[in-house]
Amino acid sequence: MACTSQKIDSNVTGLRYAEEECLKELPLAPVWHPLEPNGYNDFGGQVTTIARNPINPSRQRKKGVITDLDASGGFGQDLTQTGLTRLLQGFFFADIREKATTAPTNGAAIPLTGVVAADSEYEAAAGLAIFGAGSLIFASGFDQAANNGLKQVSGSTATAVTVNETLVDETPTAAAKLQTVGYQFASGVVNINVSGSYPRLVRATGALDFTTFGLVPGEWVFIGGDAAATRFTTAGNNGFARVRQVGVDFIEFDKTGATMAAETGTSKTIRLFFGNVLKNERQANLIKRRSYQLERTLGQDADGTMSEYLVGAVASELSLQVRQADKVTVDLSFIATDNEQRPGLQGPKAGARPDLIESPAFNTSSDFSRIKMHVLAAGNTNPNPLFAFLTELTLTINNNVQPNKAIAVLGAFDVSAGTFQVGGNVTAYFADIAAVQAVRNNADVTLDFALVKNNAGMVWDIPLIALGEGRLNVEQDQPITLPLSMEAAEGGAGHTLLFNEFPYLPNAADV
Structure with missing residues (x-):
């Protein structure tokens, strides 16, 4: 006998998202990417009703009518290397600028068909000429451990990439991929x-030709590898730049991470690591509004899995939070045009649902x-x-x-994005009056920070900031602290915020 459940626990719920082809329209084969929410904030639709209140002797109101629907949703989750990059495109209103890869975020994948040990090569039906000789590629998703990791390309054709490292024969699964992560100079x-x-x-x-690396102004690189022969002798010439x-x-x-000095790289095979760039774009043809459907499954009823959806959801606000002795967390919110509910008999919407990549x-x-805030000084790459x-x-x-409302529309027919x-x-330990003076002088300030874990990482960079507040917090028996507000503006490279994802970094980057 099947028992009737009188409640459903929150731990059985799940959250996924799919990118729409047009506002409120899914593609023919949507992909529902998994998320890891720690909690939710006002997820769903809020109905507005207005009661009838005619003049009458009983002084009673009559049942109202539905007049509006506000659909929105927010959630928080931990910042991980792989968990949010795809979704961040929606908040930047841009496509991520990726280096050569067999699994592009926004393009068609290049299926890898084999690994041949005798030739030290990865094979595909076509498309592998994108990996040039000297490139450093990161291989992942292969069953054989020897086929994963950092490799140096010695040559390539449309159907094969040859590397200097030893490989093992394998027929890879669809999870296998190659990503360009840098270059090793002769x-x-x-x-x-x-x-x-x-x-x-x-x-x-x-x-x-250095322009073939695909680097853009404002992008970050990491100079130097782990072996002495792959980095400069002067320590300050290596690191993030x-x-x-x-x-x-x-x-x-x-x-730069330090003040660089002139150096000749004689007998050095210097390694240069770079990644993928996401920034708010200046050119109109590069600005892209994305809309999503967010799917929250709600456990089982007698007929199957129940679910609810935010439809026509556009990325609204993001808050990256860094607290001492804690995890780095991110809160994200969306403004939607509508919301839907589906009982178990109807079931979740069709589409592929890949497994979560643990990170x-x-x-x-x-x-x-790295974390550094400083006043901009022309010609000085490493100010105090x-x-x-x-x-x-x-x-x-x-x-x-903001949602766009109209007569004859319950909810919104579209949304508009503003500035x-x-x-x-930030709250800092006070040690120098220069920070207070920077507020008073309305100085041009910049902030960047790099996170590195397990030979991968990311950089967040705000190129131009105006600081506010700046009143010292002095309390008995406590160190003096300085709370500051930040208002960013367009920097010299034409963006306000840049996110740099590094699929691979050497051990030297984790300091």
Whole structure:
């Protein structure tokens, strides 16, 4: 005998999202990507009713009518390496700029058909010529451990990528993929030149065209590998650096981890690591509004899985929260045009539902490889920071999304996006009056931070900030702290916020 359940626990629920083809319309074969919510904030539809209140002797109101529907939803989850990158495109109103890969976020995949040990090559029916000789690629999803990890490309054709490392024969599954994560220069090819206003990685010999790396101004790279031969001798010439401009024979930097010094890379096979870039775009043809359907499953009734949906949902607000001795968490909210409920008999909507790719959360104690706020100074890539340590940091995105209402429409027929606003708050330990003066002087300030874990990582960069507040917090028996508000503006590279995802980083990046 089947027992009737009188309640459903929250732990049996699940959350997924699918990108719509057009507003409120799913593609023919939607993919419902999994999420890991820690909790929800006002998820669903809120109905507005207005009661009838005619003048009558009984002084009683009559049952009202439904006049409006507001559909929205928010949730929070831990920041992980792989959990949110695809969805972040919606908040940036842009496509992620990816390096060559067999599994692009927004394009057709290149199925890998085999791994041949005798030839040290990965094979596919077509499409593998995108991986050039010298490229560093990261292989993942293979059953044989030897076929995963960092590899250096020695050559490629449309049907094969040959690497320098030893491989094992395998017929890979659909989960296997190759991603470009950097480049290894031949011996003595690159030097560090500091003769100009900004330091440069320059080509000393050969004809390699640096513009083929696909780097853009504002993007971050990591210079140097783990082996001594793959990094510069001067420690300050290695590490995270932000690209200012790229030429055929140089890469110029305007942010570095230390002050760079002139160095000749004789006998060095320097490694340069780079990743995928997501930023709010300046050019109209690169700005893309995405809409989603968010699916929350609600457990089982007598007939199957119950579910509810936010339909025509556009990314509205994001809040990245960093607290001492904690996980890094993200709150995300969406404004939708409608919401739907489906009983078990109807079941969830059709589509593929891939498994969650497990990834550990970033913590605020040991996963920050770099965090720095400083006043911008022309020609100085490594100015003194405004503070040494933070107690908390909040970074926010607000797309100012509003639903569009109309007569004869319950809910909204569309949504409109307003100004792309980036801001937040920081609280720092006070050590120098320079931070207070930066507020008073309305100085041009910038903030960036890098998170690294398990040989992968990400950088968040706000290139131009105006600081607010700035009143010192002085309490008995406590260190002096300085709370500051941040209002970001368009920087020199044409964006307000940039997110850099690194699928692979060397051990040297985890400091």
